[in-house]
Amino acid sequence: AQSVAQPEDQVNVAEGNPLTVKCTYSVSGNPYLFWYVQYPNRGLQFLLKYITGDNLVKGSYGFEAEFNKSQTSFHLKKPSALVSDSALYFCAVRDRDNYGQNFVFGPGTRLSVLP
Amino acid sequence: EAQVTQNPRYLITVTGKKLTVTCSQNMNHEYMSWYRQDPGLGLRQIYYSMNVEVTDKGDVPEGYKVSRKEKRNFPLILESPSPNQTSLYFCASGPGSNSNTQYFGPGTRLTVL
Numbered sequence: 001a002q003s004v005a006q007p008e009d010q011v012n013v014a015e016g017n018p019l020t021v022k023c024t025y026s027v028s029g030n031p032y033l034f035w036y037v038q039y040p041n042r043g044l045q046f047l048l049k050y051i052t053g054d055n056l057v058k059g060s061y062g063f064e065a066e067f068n069k070s071q072t073s074f075h076l077k078k079p080s081a082l083v084s085d086s087a088l089y090f091c092a093v094r095d096r097d098n099y100g101q102n103f104v105f106g107p108g109t110r111l112s113v114l115p
Numbered sequence: 116e117a118q119v120t121q122n123p124r125y126l127i128t129v130t131g132k133k134l135t136v137t138c139s140q141n142m143n144h145e146y147m148s149w150y151r152q153d154p155g156l157g158l159r160q161i162y163y164s165m166n167v168e169v170t171d172k173g174d175v176p177e178g179y180k181v182s183r184k185e186k187r188n189f190p191l192i193l194e195s196p197s198p199n200q201t202s203l204y205f206c207a208s209g210p211g212s213n214s215n216t217q218y219f220g221p222g223t224r225l226t227v228l
Contacts, residue, residue: 044205104160105157
C-alpha cells in the first residue's frame with residue numbers, strides 16, 4: 001500500500017531565508033511524486049512532479065524538489081521564501097508500476113513565512 | 116478557460132437526505148477523481164475514474180457513489196448522508212496517463228446536521 005508522510009504540521013521561516021518542506025513516501029513499485037499548494041479558500045494547485053530522470057525537479061514560483069530514492073524522500077525547497085508562499089503544502093505519490101493505482105496525499109504542512 | 120467546476124460550493128443538509136455534488140471539466144481529461152479534505156488528515160481519495168464507465172474505489176469510498184456516463188462529468192452521490200461526511204470535497208481531473216497532473220476544482224463545503 002502507498003503512503004506519504006509529512007513529518008511537520010507547521011513550518012515557520014523568515015522572509016528571504018531558504019525553506020524546506022519535508023516529504024517521505026512508501027510505494028511498492030516506482031513512484032510518481034507530486035507537490036501541490038493550497039491557498040486559503042482555494043483548491044489545490046500543482047507545483048511540480050517527479051516522473052523520471054534528474055532527481056532535482058524545478059517547478060512553479062521558484063520551488064524545486066529533490067527525489068532521493070535511498071531515503072524515499074521528496075523534499076520541497078525554495079532558496080528565498082516570500083510572504084506570499086504562506087499556504088498549505090501537500091505531497092502526493094502514485095505507483096508508476098501499477099497503472100490505475102490511486103493517488104495518495106500526505107496530511108499537509110502549513111508554511112508560514114514571516115515578514 | 117480550462118477548468119474544473121463543482122456545484123454547489125456550499126451545502127448544509129440533514130442526515131439521510133440524498134444529495135449529489137456535480138463535477139464537470141472542459142479539458143477532455145480521461146481521469147477524474149473525488150477527494151475529501153479533513154483537518155490533520157489531508158486529502159483522501161474517495162473514488163476515481165480512468166475513463167467513461169470505469170470507476171474504482173479510493174481509500175474512503177464508504178457512503179459514497181459515483182458515475183461516469185460522460186467524459187466531462189463525474190458526480191458524487193451521497194445516498195444517505197451522515198454527520199461524519201461533513202467535510203470539504205474536491206473534484207479533480209487529469210490527462211490520461213499514469214503520470215498525470217491533476218487539476219482541482221474550487222471545492223464544496225458540505226455540512227450534514
